[in-house]
Amino acid sequence: MPTADELINPRTTDLLASAMAAAGVAPVRALRGCGALLEGLSFSRRVTTVKEAVLADLPDAHPAFAQVVRTALSRPDFTGWMTFPVNAAVAEHALASDAFEPGLDLLAALTPRLTAEMAVRPFLREDLHRALRPALAWTGHPDPHVRRLASEGTRPRLPWAPRLTALVTDPAPALPVLDALYRDPSEYVRRSVANHLNDISHDHPGTAVATAARWLAEPAPTTPALVRHGLRTLVKAGDRDALDLLGNDPDVRVRVVGPDVRTAHVHLGGDLVFDYEVTNTGPRTARLVIDYVVHYRKANGSLSPKVFKLTSRDLLPGERRSGVRRHPLRPLSTRRHHPGAHRVQLQINGRPYGSSAFTLHIPPEAAIG
Template sequence: MPTADEMLHAATVEALAECLARAHAGRLRRLRGCGAELSGRRHSERVTAIRDALLDDLPAAFDAFDTILRAALDDEEFTGWMILPVTEAVAVRGIEVVEPALELLADLTPRLTAETAVRPFLRTAQRRTLAVIESWTHHPDAHVRRLASESTRPRLPWATRVPCLTADPTPAVPILDALYRDNSDYVRRSVGNHLNDISHDHPDLAVAVAARWALAPDPTTGAVLRRGLRTLVKKGHSGALELLGYAPDTPVHVMGPVVRTSAVAIGEHLEFECTITNPGPGQATYLVDYCVLFLRADGSHGTKVFKLSSRTLEAGAEWTIVRRHSFVPISTRRYYPGTHHVQIQVNGVPHPTAQFELTAQTRRAPGR
């Protein structure tokens, strides 16, 4: 993800002002002045500052506001990160008119994206907004079709929640039904992510939708289902596993995990192996994940599931897997020295753990 400085900075604002000036937007005093005020601000604060400057400089009447932005769309330089605060300004200026504002967002979305700007309309006018969004599922531009799926996601990243769709996602399901076999992978990935969002709060609904799609598939449907059910698979949801062909009661023998690095310094890698054997009388398919039980600050452990691989084994066949897991520091997780555990999970069923010690980060010698 780019940093705030890389997305919205003084030069971005100046480029946006030049595009709007060519669209006859006037002097744009607030917009041109706000570029110097962005340094040190978080990304969301920058979006808000630019949005508010646009709202001050552009006409209050939506028709005139719309005319200027549509004129700017004729300019090929009106694109990229500068579009984000523009779409947020549309969400404010057009919240009372709904349909014309949504159509403007659909026309803006190929220049970057507009999914976060659709959210206020879903909160205040769900029925009217969904009617427009459903029409987007037939749009010739894949960016607009993706907007239909992405804007209605219950857990859209970096966006405010729409409580009604979190509580009851079924009004948006017809949108997914129309798009799960879309000819664009860009669109289908959004559909899979949307289904995965649903699965967090309504797992049985997600499985029921996926099962219905499995009855009318095309060659890409399997990938959509795997993306859409990935969280449920990690949680061992039997319905999701069986739909994907991984029955939890499949006979299996697991040896390991055998930890090759019993002590791992923060910044290094854990290495382990396991062997999967099919003890049954016939062919069997296995989905193998691994869990790391991370030590928390309070001494408890939190579990995170990671993907390993899948394979079909003949009766009596063995499959040995070797994996390295990084403990290089990342912004989304803090590591605490002490006893951690690693565990193998097969078709959603956890198996015994092995422990290892995580030690304080080592310092590299100079020149190494």
């Protein structure tokens, strides 16, 4: 993942200052000076610093502010990460200037340069239903970036952004946006719709499954794949309704061998390696979602499961599927590893099968912190 300095740095702000100057802003003092303030700041603080410089340099009246941004949009060099703080500035300025709809219109114009999904969220928090009206209109826009903005910006649990509490509580108001987009010709848009559906599934599994069922009743050729991606968390959790909708019977008749661990002792930075074999012992073709679960050791010695995708297969009666999996055990910023006994388990159509132990070894210097 790129560092904060790779995304927004003094060169970024210099280029942004030049773009704003060419769009009619003079003398862009704040933007010219803010690059020197970025050293050592996190990404979010860099965004805030540049946003405040944009607000300081651009006109106070929203029509004039928006005109500068639209003039900058006529320049092909006004693009990429330099526009991210501009998106944030547009949102703050529009809401402070009682320019709700014009602000959203401007974000729709900006989003093809770099997604404005974060910047639409203050509007949704300010007035959910008022902001959803333009979002629904975006679903008919010819640019897929704008159509995606409608579904991505309204995600209840968008990563790296504050949750939209109203839509976490009740996702129904945004469902018309998804209904308008699930058959979109752009995979970029459909992936956003699937991720939005997955967000819903965390808090309202019944709503997610019912929505997916409606879409499968009037599908495009791409709809089954979208639904599988959108219900992935429920499938990993063994949700019977989701599995039944996808044709993955939790009670399927299979014979499972494994997981057989090849690496009983793994050093941090190495790989857990295991074999597995699954045979369809039933009389009909079995549609299988085969996952595996790593039970990570916690600091208190208990185990915490994490599900990983292995494969999806249709097996004919008597057909067998076998394979080998390598699972890396690397230092991660998102997971603290602890030494000692761990376990790995297979999961087929949401049901657990087998279990094997392995030991993770961590050198003392890596365990500090």
